Structure formats: structure tokens, C-alpha cells
Amino acid sequence: MNGLFDFFGRVLRGVLKLVLGLAGLVFLLSLLLATLVVVIGVSLWALLTGRKPAPAVVFSRFRQTSQRYRQGVWPGAGNSGGRRPTGDVVDVQATEVPDTPAADRDKSPRSGPDTMARVWR
Template sequence: MNFLLDFVAQTLRSVLRLLMVAMLGALVLGILAFGLCAALLSVLWSLLRGKKPAMFTVFQTFRQASQPFRQGFQKAAPASQGDVVDVQAHEVRQALERPEGH
């Protein structure tokens, strides 16, 4: 009798555990599907308004910001010494003077 009760209890625990794993998997897949739908709707909305989708502009900004570090210091073009331009210096008095009202 005790063996039969242990067998039924073990079977119920296994079924319950499988049910919980299946529910967790469905929850994770539902969250992933919701995120994918939200991203697709965002892209479609941006394209309908004639703008670039925000996720692409963010990645483009990161790519442009990291470009100097990808090329390395050896590949950078050396500064040319022949491009020096001499200019006449003059003082700008308008920016230095304060208006009378202040």
C-alpha cells in the first residue's frame, strides 16, 4: 500500500514539474514574441513616417563612434607639415564689451 501511494505521489510530482516547465517555456516564448512584435511595429511606424528606425540609428551612431578605435593608431593618416596657413590676428572688441543695461 505504501509503495502504491509513493508511486502516485512521484507521478503527480513529475507531471506537475513538467507542467510548470511547459508554462515557463510558454511565458518566455510569449515575452520574446511580444518584444519581436513591438520591434517590428516600431520599424513599420518609423518607415511610414519617413524616418530611419531608431534602432538602426543607434547602432549607426555606435559604429561611427567606435570607428577610430577599430582602425588602430598605425593606420591613422600622419599630419601633413605643408598645410600650415598663416593668418592675420585681430582683436574682436564687440564680444568683450558689455551692454550698458547689464
């Protein structure tokens, strides 16, 4: 009796896997068909109105912007991309900068114990 139940259990699991696989395939195909209908509809609407579809406009602006900054951040910088040649090294004298002068500490109002808080006058 146990072997009979195992057989029917395996058959039922196989049928269930087959049904769920077919349902997933139908869902995927319907999603692709809906996408195709939307793309064709937007294309036809663009042809009728004479305007480019919004995604095409966004991607063309993105492409223009990326091409503008591909040559370098600063326009007219040449081939170096706005950077100085590696031979130009400028050395400076390091000095320590205090947080605030002692005279200004007494004058500036603060907002509670937070020293980073800003107070608008």
C-alpha cells in the first residue's frame, strides 16, 4: 500500500511541476506580448503626433551629456582631461588652522552643547 501512495505522490508532484512551469511560461509570454503592444502603441503615437517618445528624448539627452563630459571636465583643457602634467608639483608650507579664535568664541552664540549647530541671526 505504501508503494502505491509513493507512486501517486510522485505523479502528482510531476503534474504540479508541469502545471506551474506552464503557468510561468504563459505569464512570461503575456508579459512580453504586453510590452510589445505598448512599444508599438507608443511608436504609432509618436508617428501620428510628430514627437519623439519620452524615453528616446531622455536617452538622447543622456548620450549628449555623456559625450560632452567624455573629453574632460573642463572645456578646452586639451588631451590631459583638465589635469596638469605630472611634472608640475607645487609644494606648500603646512600650517595648522585653529577651530575658532579665542576672541570669536565668546561672541558667537551656540545652540546647546552641539558645537556644529548653526544659529541664524
